[in-house]
Amino acid sequence: MDNLKTAIVGCGGVARVHAHAINDNTDAQLVATVDIIEQRAQRYAQKYxxxxxxxxxxxKEMLKDPTIDVVHVTAPHYLHAPMVIDALAAGKHVLTEKPLAISVEQAKDMIAAGQKSNKLFGVILQNRYNLASCEAKKVIDEGKLGKILGARAFITWYRKEEYYKDSNWKGTWDKEGGGVLIDQAIHTIDLMQWLIGDIDWVKGNIANHFHPYIEVEDVAEALIQFKNGARGLLYATNFYSYDADIILEIHGENGKIFIEKDKARIKIGDEIYTVEESQEVKEGKSYWGSSHATQIADFYNDVKNAKPHWIGPKEAKASLDIVLAIYKSKGQEIKLPLE
Ligand SMILES: NC(=O)c1ccc[n+]([C@@H]2O[C@H](COP(=O)([O-])OP(=O)(O)OC[C@H]3O[C@@H](n4cnc5c(N)ncnc54)[C@H](O)[C@@H]3O)[C@@H](O)[C@H]2O)c1
Known part of the structure; x- marks a missing residue:
């Protein structure tokens, strides 16, 4: 199946990373671009x-073209569910940006739509492809860390007033679905749960300390209680003084994995070694990392081999559940998964 024909829906900030990845890492062809702002769709079509x-x-007009095989959804969060469901119903393979959705109901409808379709449905959570994340996963799955006792994650970034004022969807409950948790911290939350395993309950709090012009949280703290007994602590904010490197530490009875941005320092007993990303970030912001292209290439390989993509809607619901549980919690324990 050569030269898959691809469309991008939502030609804003992150779409260029997708466009480059399609052109540089797959033999797919970008044949359609969609944006409610016509000039953006035109500019993307011409440039990429x-x-x-x-x-x-x-x-919906684009979906009527039977020659289009794959649709990338890079639109605001509240549109992921309707766009993905419509694209699957139109017989397209779909790769959507994170988060999966903004509510459990949307997530469940998306999972059902994926099950009904015989097309692939993937969700971008590109940091799972970072070398540091892959090494951490291997070390934990091989049991080298022993019993996992705890984990801590710190996401301390900065989003200035214009970030929200220049957007008609960021900073709103109905369109973004939340703030720092659902947009920025979800990547690290996803890594924590992917590395450690199933969650029993979550307890947390959110607040808005520094962005009075938005409805949603700019700070959050949470305790994530894993079924294997490990305790995960999380602090996330986007009112720090700069975009500091994200820290995720996993503590086991035999050692520690310390991930800082895309570098892992691993200590098992007396042995210490580091694993670091070798690729530069060519497209997009440096804190998005360099793994979009790797996941997109992997997704296209799966399409060609008619093999389900491993980061599908059920996988992606796990991190969404944690985020939604923290929103719901107000200091109370919330059992997972959310139904
Ligand atoms: N994986 C990552 O590291 C990463 C990084 C950045 C953004 N993202 C995700 O990518 C998605 C887009 O984020 P962004 O920062 O590029 O947003 P953006 O606002 O820059 O772009 C969204 C685009 O969608 C368009 N749009 C809105 N409604 C539409 C509709 N009905 N039909 C077609 N187009 C429509 C807008 O006009 C805009 O051009 C979000 O889900 C975000 O969380 C992921």
Whole structure:
């Protein structure tokens, strides 16, 4: 199955990372671009599309083109569910950006739509492909860390006023679905749960300390109680003085894994070694990392081999559940998974 034909829906900030990854790492062709702002769809079509790449303002019109095989959803959070469900119903393979959705109901509808379709449905959680994350997963799964006792994550970034003022969806409950947790911290939350395992309950609090012009939280703290007994602590904010490197530590009875941005320092007994990303971030912001292209190439390989993509909607619901449970918690224990 050569030259898969691809469309991108939502031609804003992150879409260029997808466009580059499609062009540089797959033999797919970008044949359609969609944005409600016509000039954006046109600019993306001209800059990244093949000759004849068609710009649209209505994704439902694009879905009528039977030659399009794969749809990338890079639109605001509240649109992921309807766009993914419509694209699967139209017989397209779909790769959507994180978060999976903004509510449990949406997530469940998306899982059902994926089960009904015979097409692939993947969710971008690209940091699982970082070398540091892969090494951490291997060490833990091989049992080298022993029993996992605890984990701590610190996400201390900075989002200035313009970040929210220049967007008609960021900073809102109905369109972004939350703030620092659902947008920025979800990557680290996902890594923590992927590395450690199933969760029993979550307890946390959110607040808005520094961004009075938005509805959602700019700070959150939580305790994540894993079924294997490990205790995960989380602190996330986007009112620090700069985008500091994210820290995730996993503590086991035999040692520690300390991930700082995309570098892991691993200590098992007396042995210490580091694993570091060798690729530079070529497209997009440095804190998005360099693994979008790796996950996108992997997704296209799966499409070609008719093999389900391993980060599907059920996988992606795990981190969404943690985020939604912290929103719900107000200091009370919330059992997971959310139903
Ligand atoms: N994985 C990562 O590291 C990463 C990084 C950045 C953003 N993201 C995710 O990517 C998604 C997009 O984020 P962004 O920062 O690029 O947002 P953005 O606001 O820059 O871009 C979104 C685009 O979607 C368009 N749009 C809105 N409604 C539409 C509709 N009905 N039909 C078609 N287009 C529509 C907007 O006009 C805009 O151009 C979000 O889910 C975000 O969380 C992921």
């Amino acid at each position: 599309g093949v000759e004849g790449c068609k710009p649209y303002t209505d994704y």
